[in-house]
Amino acid sequence: MTVSIDQQQEPKRDVTFRVFRFNPQVDSKSYFDDYTISVERGITVLRSLNYIKEHVDASLSFRAFCQAGICGSCAMRVNGLSKLACTAQVWDELAKCREPGIIKVEPLRSLPMIKDLIVDMDPLVSKMTHYSNWIDSTMPEAEMGRKEFLISEEEFERYDKATDCILCASCVSECSILRANKEYVSPAVLLKSYRMNVDSRDSIHDLRLSELVKDHGVWDCTHCYRCQESCVKSIPIMEAIHGIREDAIASRGAKDTSGAKHAEAFMEDIEKKGKLVEATLPIRTNGIVWTLKNLLPMAVKMIMKRRTPPPPPLVKSSKGIKIFRTMFREMSEHVKEDQKSHKK
Ligand code: SF4
Ligand code: SF4
Numbered sequence: 104m105t106v107s108i109d110q111q112q113e114p115k116r117d118v119t120f121r122v123f124r125f126n127p128q129v130d131s132k133s134y135f136d137d138y139t140i141s142v143e144r145g146i147t148v149l150r151s152l153n154y155i156k157e158h159v160d161a162s163l164s165f166r167a168f169c170q171a172g173i174c175g176s177c178a179m180r181v182n183g184l185s186k187l188a189c190t191a192q193v194w195d196e197l198a199k200c201r202e203p204g205i206i207k208v209e210p211l212r213s214l215p216m217i218k219d220l221i222v223d224m225d226p227l228v229s230k231m232t233h234y235s236n237w238i239d240s241t242m243p244e245a246e247m248g249r250k251e252f253l254i255s256e257e258e259f260e261r262y263d264k265a266t267d268c269i270l271c272a273s274c275v276s277e278c279s280i281l282r283a284n285k286e287y288v289s290p291a292v293l294l295k296s297y298r299m300n301v302d303s304r305d306s307i308h309d310l311r312l313s314e315l316v317k318d319h320g321v322w323d324c325t326h327c328y329r330c331q332e333s334c335v336k337s338i339p340i341m342e343a344i345h346g347i348r349e350d351a352i353a354s355r356g357a358k359d360t361s362g363a364k365h366a367e368a369f370m371e372d373i374e375k376k377g378k379l380v381e382a383t384l385p386i387r388t389n390g391i392v393w394t395l396k397n398l399l400p401m402a403v404k405m406i407m408k409r410r411t412p413p414p415p416p417l418v419k420s421s422k423g424i425k426i427f428r429t430m431f432r433e434m435s436e437h438v439k440e441d442q443k444s445h446k447k
Protein backbone atom coordinates (compact mmCIF):
# COMPACT_ATOMS: atom_id res chain seq x y z
CA MET A 104 0.00 0.00 0.00
CA THR A 105 1.36 3.48 -0.87
CA VAL A 106 0.27 6.43 1.29
CA SER A 107 1.43 10.06 1.65
CA ILE A 108 3.39 11.21 4.73
CA ASP A 109 3.27 14.99 4.29
CA GLN A 110 1.14 17.61 2.62
CA GLN A 111 3.96 20.10 1.88
CA GLN A 112 5.15 21.12 -1.61
CA GLU A 113 8.62 19.43 -1.63
CA PRO A 114 9.12 16.67 -4.23
CA LYS A 115 8.34 13.26 -2.76
CA ARG A 116 9.59 9.76 -3.32
CA ASP A 117 8.04 6.38 -2.68
CA VAL A 118 10.26 4.70 -0.13
CA THR A 119 9.96 1.13 1.16
CA PHE A 120 10.82 0.42 4.80
CA ARG A 121 11.68 -3.24 5.25
CA VAL A 122 11.02 -3.62 8.99
CA PHE A 123 12.03 -6.51 11.26
CA ARG A 124 9.00 -8.07 12.95
CA PHE A 125 8.77 -10.46 15.85
CA ASN A 126 6.06 -10.86 18.46
CA PRO A 127 7.08 -13.62 20.90
CA GLN A 128 3.42 -14.19 21.83
CA VAL A 129 2.39 -15.28 18.32
CA ASP A 130 5.49 -15.73 16.13
CA SER A 131 7.72 -18.79 16.14
CA LYS A 132 10.34 -16.91 14.11
CA SER A 133 11.08 -13.40 12.95
CA TYR A 134 10.24 -11.99 9.50
CA PHE A 135 10.27 -8.66 7.62
CA ASP A 136 7.31 -6.49 6.60
CA ASP A 137 7.56 -4.01 3.72
CA TYR A 138 5.80 -0.64 4.09
CA THR A 139 5.92 1.73 1.12
CA ILE A 140 5.10 5.35 1.88
CA SER A 141 5.55 8.62 0.03
CA VAL A 142 8.26 10.66 1.77
CA GLU A 143 9.63 14.14 1.21
CA ARG A 144 13.18 15.41 1.83
CA GLY A 145 13.91 16.28 5.47
CA ILE A 146 11.86 13.45 6.99
CA THR A 147 13.63 11.19 9.50
CA VAL A 148 13.38 7.41 9.80
CA LEU A 149 11.57 7.82 13.14
CA ARG A 150 8.97 10.15 11.64
CA SER A 151 8.40 7.61 8.87
CA LEU A 152 7.95 4.81 11.43
CA ASN A 153 5.51 7.01 13.38
CA TYR A 154 3.55 7.56 10.18
CA ILE A 155 3.46 3.83 9.45
CA LYS A 156 2.26 3.12 12.98
CA GLU A 157 -0.46 5.80 12.87
CA HIS A 158 -1.73 5.25 9.31
CA VAL A 159 -0.67 1.80 8.06
CA ASP A 160 0.01 -0.77 10.80
CA ALA A 161 -0.73 0.01 14.45
CA SER A 162 0.86 -3.26 15.58
CA LEU A 163 4.41 -2.09 14.73
CA SER A 164 6.37 -1.58 17.99
CA PHE A 165 9.39 0.63 18.64
CA ARG A 166 10.65 3.00 21.34
CA ALA A 167 11.06 6.77 21.00
CA PHE A 168 10.60 9.79 23.19
CA CYS A 169 12.44 13.09 22.67
CA GLN A 170 12.63 12.92 18.84
CA ALA A 171 15.70 15.16 19.10
CA GLY A 172 18.70 12.88 19.63
CA ILE A 173 18.73 13.43 23.39
CA CYS A 174 17.07 10.50 25.18
CA GLY A 175 18.72 7.62 23.28
CA SER A 176 15.57 5.49 23.24
CA CYS A 177 15.09 5.25 19.44
CA ALA A 178 18.40 3.48 18.65
CA MET A 179 17.97 0.76 16.02
CA ARG A 180 19.82 -0.60 13.01
CA VAL A 181 19.11 1.27 9.82
CA ASN A 182 20.62 -0.16 6.64
CA GLY A 183 22.83 -2.41 8.79
CA LEU A 184 24.27 0.21 11.13
CA SER A 185 23.12 1.08 14.67
CA LYS A 186 22.01 4.70 15.00
CA LEU A 187 19.25 6.99 16.27
CA ALA A 188 16.13 6.78 14.10
CA CYS A 189 15.18 10.35 15.06
CA THR A 190 18.35 11.83 13.56
CA ALA A 191 18.67 9.47 10.58
CA GLN A 192 17.43 11.25 7.46
CA VAL A 193 15.51 9.10 4.98
CA TRP A 194 17.15 10.91 2.05
CA ASP A 195 20.64 10.11 3.41
CA GLU A 196 19.66 6.50 4.02
CA LEU A 197 18.39 6.11 0.45
CA ALA A 198 21.98 6.61 -0.71
CA LYS A 199 23.10 3.66 1.49
CA CYS A 200 20.48 1.05 0.59
CA ARG A 201 21.65 -2.37 -0.60
CA GLU A 202 18.48 -2.67 -2.68
CA PRO A 203 17.56 0.66 -4.33
CA GLY A 204 14.69 2.45 -2.57
CA ILE A 205 14.45 -0.09 0.30
CA ILE A 206 15.57 1.02 3.78
CA LYS A 207 16.12 -1.92 6.11
CA VAL A 208 15.21 -1.34 9.77
CA GLU A 209 16.15 -3.85 12.50
CA PRO A 210 16.51 -3.93 16.29
CA LEU A 211 19.88 -3.41 18.03
CA ARG A 212 22.08 -6.51 18.32
CA SER A 213 23.58 -8.15 21.42
CA LEU A 214 20.58 -7.32 23.62
CA PRO A 215 17.58 -9.65 24.09
CA MET A 216 14.66 -8.92 21.82
CA ILE A 217 11.31 -7.93 23.32
CA LYS A 218 9.12 -7.14 20.30
CA ASP A 219 9.77 -5.86 16.74
CA LEU A 220 12.35 -3.05 17.15
CA ILE A 221 12.33 -3.04 20.96
CA VAL A 222 15.22 -4.66 22.84
CA ASP A 223 15.67 -5.33 26.54
CA MET A 224 18.15 -2.86 28.10
CA ASP A 225 18.25 -4.71 31.45
CA PRO A 226 21.49 -6.64 30.74
CA LEU A 227 23.24 -3.33 30.07
CA VAL A 228 21.82 -1.76 33.24
CA SER A 229 22.92 -4.84 35.24
CA LYS A 230 26.47 -4.41 33.91
CA MET A 231 26.42 -0.74 34.91
CA THR A 232 25.43 -1.85 38.40
CA HIS A 233 28.10 -4.57 38.49
CA TYR A 234 30.84 -2.13 37.45
CA SER A 235 29.65 0.59 39.87
CA ASN A 236 28.86 3.17 37.20
CA TRP A 237 28.13 5.97 39.67
CA ILE A 238 30.12 8.40 41.78
CA ASP A 239 30.55 7.32 45.38
CA SER A 240 31.32 10.72 46.82
CA THR A 241 34.34 11.42 49.02
CA MET A 242 32.38 14.26 50.62
CA PRO A 243 31.22 13.36 54.15
CA GLU A 244 27.44 12.87 54.25
CA ALA A 245 26.99 15.64 56.83
CA GLU A 246 28.41 18.19 54.38
CA MET A 247 26.34 17.10 51.40
CA GLY A 248 23.96 19.77 50.13
CA ARG A 249 25.63 22.46 52.23
CA LYS A 250 28.35 23.41 49.79
CA GLU A 251 29.37 22.85 46.19
CA PHE A 252 31.84 20.10 45.41
CA LEU A 253 33.88 21.67 42.62
CA ILE A 254 36.49 20.26 40.27
CA SER A 255 38.99 22.09 38.06
CA GLU A 256 38.28 22.82 34.42
CA GLU A 257 41.35 20.75 33.45
CA GLU A 258 39.94 17.74 35.28
CA PHE A 259 36.54 18.16 33.64
CA GLU A 260 38.17 18.26 30.20
CA ARG A 261 39.36 14.68 30.76
CA TYR A 262 35.80 13.34 30.86
CA ASP A 263 33.80 16.13 29.24
CA LYS A 264 33.12 14.13 26.06
CA ALA A 265 32.27 10.97 28.03
CA THR A 266 29.45 12.84 29.79
CA ASP A 267 27.73 13.24 26.38
CA CYS A 268 26.79 9.53 26.40
CA ILE A 269 23.00 9.11 26.19
CA LEU A 270 23.10 5.32 26.76
CA CYS A 271 21.48 4.55 23.43
CA ALA A 272 23.42 1.23 23.16
CA SER A 273 24.37 1.73 19.50
CA CYS A 274 28.00 0.99 20.39
CA VAL A 275 26.86 -2.10 22.31
CA SER A 276 25.04 -3.34 19.21
CA GLU A 277 28.12 -2.82 17.01
CA CYS A 278 30.73 -4.28 19.42
CA SER A 279 32.43 -7.27 17.79
CA ILE A 280 33.32 -8.97 21.10
CA LEU A 281 29.79 -8.71 22.53
CA ARG A 282 28.44 -10.57 19.54
CA ALA A 283 30.63 -13.52 20.54
CA ASN A 284 30.53 -13.11 24.33
CA LYS A 285 27.44 -11.55 25.93
CA GLU A 286 29.23 -11.33 29.28
CA TYR A 287 31.79 -8.84 27.95
CA VAL A 288 31.62 -5.58 29.90
CA SER A 289 30.59 -3.57 26.77
CA PRO A 290 31.95 -0.28 25.37
CA ALA A 291 29.24 1.90 26.97
CA VAL A 292 30.05 0.51 30.44
CA LEU A 293 33.79 0.95 29.87
CA LEU A 294 33.17 4.56 28.90
CA LYS A 295 31.07 5.20 32.03
CA SER A 296 33.60 3.41 34.23
CA TYR A 297 36.41 5.57 32.87
CA ARG A 298 34.35 8.71 33.44
CA MET A 299 33.76 7.75 37.10
CA ASN A 300 37.34 6.60 37.70
CA VAL A 301 38.98 9.87 36.63
CA ASP A 302 36.64 12.00 38.76
CA SER A 303 38.60 13.14 41.84
CA ARG A 304 35.36 13.33 43.88
CA ASP A 305 34.89 9.56 43.64
CA SER A 306 36.04 7.16 46.36
CA ILE A 307 35.70 3.68 44.77
CA HIS A 308 38.27 3.88 41.97
CA ASP A 309 40.14 0.76 43.16
CA LEU A 310 37.00 -1.34 43.57
CA ARG A 311 35.81 -0.39 40.07
CA LEU A 312 39.22 -1.06 38.52
CA SER A 313 39.56 -4.44 40.24
CA GLU A 314 36.31 -5.57 38.52
CA LEU A 315 37.27 -4.09 35.15
CA VAL A 316 40.48 -6.15 34.92
CA LYS A 317 38.77 -9.49 35.60
CA ASP A 318 37.54 -11.93 32.93
CA HIS A 319 35.15 -10.35 30.39
CA GLY A 320 36.54 -6.93 31.33
CA VAL A 321 38.70 -4.28 29.69
CA TRP A 322 41.40 -6.69 28.46
CA ASP A 323 38.93 -8.57 26.23
CA CYS A 324 38.53 -5.55 23.93
CA THR A 325 40.10 -6.20 20.51
CA HIS A 326 40.59 -2.52 19.59
CA CYS A 327 38.43 -2.92 16.50
CA TYR A 328 37.12 0.68 16.89
CA ARG A 329 33.59 -0.34 15.81
CA CYS A 330 32.12 1.22 18.96
CA GLN A 331 33.80 4.57 18.39
CA GLU A 332 32.90 4.63 14.70
CA SER A 333 29.22 4.03 15.50
CA CYS A 334 28.85 6.29 18.54
CA VAL A 335 25.92 8.61 17.87
CA LYS A 336 27.59 11.39 19.90
CA SER A 337 31.08 10.97 18.35
CA ILE A 338 32.59 10.15 21.73
CA PRO A 339 36.21 8.91 21.59
CA ILE A 340 35.36 5.63 23.38
CA MET A 341 38.79 4.14 22.61
CA GLU A 342 40.51 6.88 24.63
CA ALA A 343 38.47 5.74 27.63
CA ILE A 344 39.40 2.09 27.02
CA HIS A 345 43.09 2.98 26.70
CA GLY A 346 42.79 5.14 29.81
CA ILE A 347 41.45 2.22 31.87
CA ARG A 348 44.21 -0.09 30.56
CA GLU A 349 46.97 2.41 31.38
CA ASP A 350 45.45 2.87 34.81
CA ALA A 351 45.36 -0.93 35.29
CA ILE A 352 49.00 -1.37 34.26
CA ALA A 353 50.09 1.51 36.50
CA SER A 354 48.22 0.05 39.47
CA ARG A 355 50.17 -2.70 41.28
CA GLY A 356 47.15 -4.82 42.14
CA ALA A 357 45.89 -4.90 38.60
CA LYS A 358 49.35 -5.67 37.24
CA ASP A 359 48.97 -9.30 38.24
CA THR A 360 46.06 -9.93 35.90
CA SER A 361 46.61 -12.00 32.77
CA GLY A 362 45.37 -9.14 30.61
CA ALA A 363 48.05 -6.75 31.89
CA LYS A 364 50.73 -9.44 31.58
CA HIS A 365 49.59 -10.19 28.03
CA ALA A 366 49.84 -6.48 27.14
CA GLU A 367 53.32 -6.24 28.68
CA ALA A 368 54.59 -9.39 26.92
CA PHE A 369 53.14 -8.08 23.67
CA MET A 370 54.91 -4.72 24.05
CA GLU A 371 58.18 -6.41 25.05
CA ASP A 372 58.17 -8.51 21.84
CA ILE A 373 57.28 -5.57 19.65
CA GLU A 374 60.07 -3.46 21.16
CA LYS A 375 62.70 -6.23 20.86
CA LYS A 376 61.81 -7.87 17.54
CA GLY A 377 59.13 -5.78 15.89
CA LYS A 378 56.91 -8.92 15.88
CA LEU A 379 55.39 -11.42 18.32
CA VAL A 380 57.20 -14.45 19.74
CA GLU A 381 54.00 -16.47 19.73
CA ALA A 382 55.45 -19.72 21.08
CA THR A 383 56.06 -18.25 24.56
CA LEU A 384 53.24 -15.67 24.70
CA PRO A 385 50.75 -17.93 26.60
CA ILE A 386 53.40 -18.87 29.20
CA ARG A 387 54.38 -15.24 29.81
CA THR A 388 50.69 -14.28 30.03
CA ASN A 389 49.20 -17.09 32.13
CA GLY A 390 52.17 -19.05 33.51
CA ILE A 391 53.44 -22.56 32.76
CA VAL A 392 50.80 -24.45 34.82
CA TRP A 393 47.84 -22.75 33.12
CA THR A 394 49.44 -23.18 29.68
CA LEU A 395 50.10 -26.90 30.16
CA LYS A 396 46.61 -27.49 31.54
CA ASN A 397 44.74 -25.51 28.90
CA LEU A 398 46.85 -25.46 25.76
CA LEU A 399 48.75 -28.76 25.75
CA PRO A 400 46.12 -30.73 23.73
CA MET A 401 45.99 -27.92 21.14
CA ALA A 402 49.81 -27.72 21.04
CA VAL A 403 50.01 -31.49 20.38
CA LYS A 404 47.49 -31.15 17.52
CA MET A 405 49.49 -28.25 16.04
CA ILE A 406 52.73 -30.26 16.27
CA MET A 407 51.05 -33.20 14.47
CA LYS A 408 49.89 -30.84 11.72
CA ARG A 409 53.32 -29.14 11.64
CA ARG A 410 51.72 -25.77 12.30
CA THR A 411 53.66 -24.68 15.41
CA PRO A 412 55.03 -21.13 15.65
CA PRO A 413 58.86 -20.96 15.46
CA PRO A 414 60.80 -21.28 18.78
CA PRO A 415 62.10 -17.93 20.19
CA PRO A 416 65.72 -18.23 18.90
CA LEU A 417 64.40 -18.66 15.34
CA VAL A 418 62.19 -15.55 15.44
CA LYS A 419 64.24 -13.02 13.49
CA SER A 420 63.85 -9.28 14.09
CA SER A 421 61.79 -7.37 11.53
CA LYS A 422 63.49 -5.36 8.80
CA GLY A 423 64.35 -1.81 9.93
CA ILE A 424 64.15 -2.82 13.61
CA LYS A 425 66.73 -0.23 14.76
CA ILE A 426 64.72 2.73 13.44
CA PHE A 427 61.54 1.11 14.75
CA ARG A 428 63.04 0.72 18.27
CA THR A 429 64.02 4.39 18.37
CA MET A 430 60.47 5.37 17.37
CA PHE A 431 58.99 2.93 19.89
CA ARG A 432 61.08 4.36 22.76
CA GLU A 433 60.21 7.94 21.77
CA MET A 434 56.52 6.99 21.78
CA SER A 435 56.84 5.29 25.19
CA GLU A 436 58.45 8.45 26.60
CA HIS A 437 55.57 10.54 25.24
CA VAL A 438 53.04 8.20 26.87
CA LYS A 439 54.88 8.43 30.23
CA GLU A 440 54.98 12.26 30.02
CA ASP A 441 51.31 12.28 29.13
CA GLN A 442 50.44 10.09 32.13
CA LYS A 443 52.44 12.34 34.45
CA SER A 444 50.64 15.46 33.21
CA HIS A 445 47.23 13.76 33.71
CA LYS A 446 48.13 12.88 37.30
CA LYS A 447 49.08 16.46 38.25
S1 SF4 B 1 36.98 -1.57 20.26
FE1 SF4 B 1 36.58 -3.02 21.95
S2 SF4 B 1 34.69 -2.27 22.92
FE2 SF4 B 1 34.89 -1.22 20.93
S3 SF4 B 1 33.66 -2.46 19.53
FE3 SF4 B 1 35.78 -3.22 19.37
S4 SF4 B 1 35.89 -4.87 20.89
FE4 SF4 B 1 34.04 -3.72 21.37
S1 SF4 C 1 28.90 5.71 23.89
FE1 SF4 C 1 27.79 6.65 22.17
S2 SF4 C 1 26.83 4.95 21.08
FE2 SF4 C 1 27.49 4.17 23.10
S3 SF4 C 1 25.69 4.38 24.39
FE3 SF4 C 1 26.86 6.26 24.66
S4 SF4 C 1 26.06 7.70 23.14
FE4 SF4 C 1 25.31 5.67 22.57
Ligand code: FES
Nearest residue numbers: 168170175177189
Ligand atom coordinates in the same frame (compact mmCIF):
# COMPACT_ATOMS: atom_id res chain seq x y z
S1 FES D 1 13.77 9.67 20.35
FE1 FES D 1 15.20 10.41 21.84
S2 FES D 1 17.10 10.09 20.85
FE2 FES D 1 15.68 9.53 19.34
